[in-house]
Amino acid sequence: MIEEIHCAGCGVAIQTEDTKAPGYAPKSALDREMVICQRCFKLKHYNQIQDVSLSDDDFVKILDGIGQKDALVVKIVDIFDFNGSWLPGLHRFVGKNDVLLVGNKADLLPKSLNPNRLMNWMRQASKELGLRPVDVHLISAKKGHGVDELAEKIDYYRKGRDVYVVGCTNVGKSTLINQVIKRFGEEDEAVITVSHFPGTTLDLIDIPLDDNCNLYDTPGIINHHQMAHYVDAKDLKLITPKKEIKPQVFQIHPQQTLFFGGLARLDYMEGNKRSFVIYMSNELKVHRTKLEKADDLYANHNGELLSPPNEKTREMLPPLVRHEFSLRDNMKTDIVFSGLGWVAVHGKGGRVAAYAPKGVAVSLREALV
Numbered sequence: 362m363i364e365e366i367h368c369a370g371c372g373v374a375i376q377t378e379d380t381k382a383p384g385y386a387p388k389s390a391l392d393r394e395m396v397i398c399q400r401c402f403k404l405k406h407y408n409q410i411q412d413v414s415l416s417d418d419d420f421v422k423i424l425d426g427i428g429q430k431d432a433l434v435v436k437i438v439d440i441f442d443f444n445g446s447w448l449p450g451l452h453r454f455v456g457k458n459d460v461l462l463v464g465n466k467a468d469l470l471p472k473s474l475n476p477n478r479l480m481n482w483m484r485q486a487s488k489e490l491g492l493r494p495v496d497v498h499l500i501s502a503k504k505g506h507g508v509d510e511l512a513e514k515i516d517y518y519r520k521g522r523d524v525y526v527v528g529c530t531n532v533g534k535s536t537l538i539n540q541v542i543k544r545f546g547e548e549d550e551a552v553i554t555v556s557h558f559p560g561t562t563l564d565l566i567d568i569p570l571d572d573n574c575n576l577y578d579t580p581g582i583i584n585h586h587q588m589a590h591y592v593d594a595k596d597l598k599l600i601t602p603k604k605e606i607k608p609q610v611f612q613i614h615p616q617q618t619l620f621f622g623g624l625a626r627l628d629y630m631e632g633n634k635r636s637f638v639i640y641m642s643n644e645l646k647v648h649r650t651k652l653e654k655a656d657d658l659y660a661n662h663n664g665e666l667l668s669p670p671n672e673k674t675r676e677m678l679p680p681l682v683r684h685e686f687s688l689r690d691n692m693k694t695d696i697v698f699s700g701l702g703w704v705a706v707h708g709k710g711g712r713v714a715a716y717a718p719k720g721v722a723v724s725l726r727e728a729l730v
């Protein structure tokens with residue numbers, strides 16, 4: 362019988378076949394006296410964690426497990442896709458535990474956006490979604506902005522308890538944890554470990570906070586309705602802003618349509634001529650046409666002139682669904698396309714129809730800028 366080898370770091374059974382599955386180590390690693398899996402290897406030598414995603418079943422087990430602990434929950438959302446990256450149902454699981462809500466990717470926001478206004482909006486939006494966080498904090502995990510202050514807040518709100526960091530995939534949770542590890546790593550690299558979450562096959566990264574408590578990084582949860590799941594990696598790169606968004610202003614007449622690549626569409630049905638200000642990736646092409654020509658344009662040119670998607674990936678995209686909205690008289694409104702960004706509309710009244718792939722949310726909110 363072949364003896365099973367276990368990782369000296371986390372104890373998982375070592376396998377050499379599937380690079381994505383737990384316990385993977387390259388064959389060459391088996392010659393070593395102490396074998397560790399690739400995940401622990403990266404953690405130990407590069408202070409890097411690998412992203413793992415989990416099934417809905419494991420997701421429920423994790424949330425349920427957290428609900429039964431006395432802990433602080435740190436929930437990360439992508440402020441550029443607040444609703445898309447929200448974990449619906451989290452509030453039902455966390456029980457009495459406090460939740461600290463962290464908005465990541467603050468570096469993408471236009472300078473004209475007042476951070477306090479955004480945080481107030483996040484509080485309000487959370488309340489409407491059933492969650493009352495103890496505090497709200499903005500960071501840029503990528504740039505390291507606000508991370509030290511976040512560490513202080515975590516220490517303050519945890520009140521001697523463990524901390525669980527949760528978030529859906531792509532919110533930047535790994536980037537944040539790597540920043541945290543960097544800060545701890547300098548003093549005591551060896552103590553960061555990986556452990557199993559009870560009842561699942563999943564590993565958690567444990568970062569010790571003091572003699573008794575740990576910060577646990579839970580695996581990224583897949584939110585199926587995010588735009589990110591309907592485009593390929595190249596298109597995702599294009600629609601995800603990499604730096605501060607530069608708003609684009611269009612003067613729009615009624616009966617005109619804007620296409621955002623072929624991923625979304627906005628018809629201006631009724632109202633006065635007015636400006637539409639677009640807050641989306643600077644690389645996403647906006648195409649203007651007459652409303653009467655819009656259907657034909659989409660039918661004949663989606664994946665070409667209207668891109669992304671491209672000729673291959675347009676097949677992955679669910680059909681566009683139409684959402685009709687009346688605009689309020691005295692409110693500057695944002696029309697939010699989950700995962701893509703938003704369009705701010707000024708002025709009085711009017712009607713619009715916004716289209717996004719089936720399953721991807723479109724919503725209205727009071728303008729942030």
Ligand code: GDP
Nearest residue numbers: 412466501502503530531532533534535536581
């Ligand atoms: P995870 O799936 O939640 O672990 O997310 P990752 O840490 O892998 O990040 C997902 C994507 O978001 C990557 O392309 C990151 O470069 C990017 N990202 C993470 N944090 C930030 C941030 O603070 N600002 C910006 N602009 N991008 C970020």
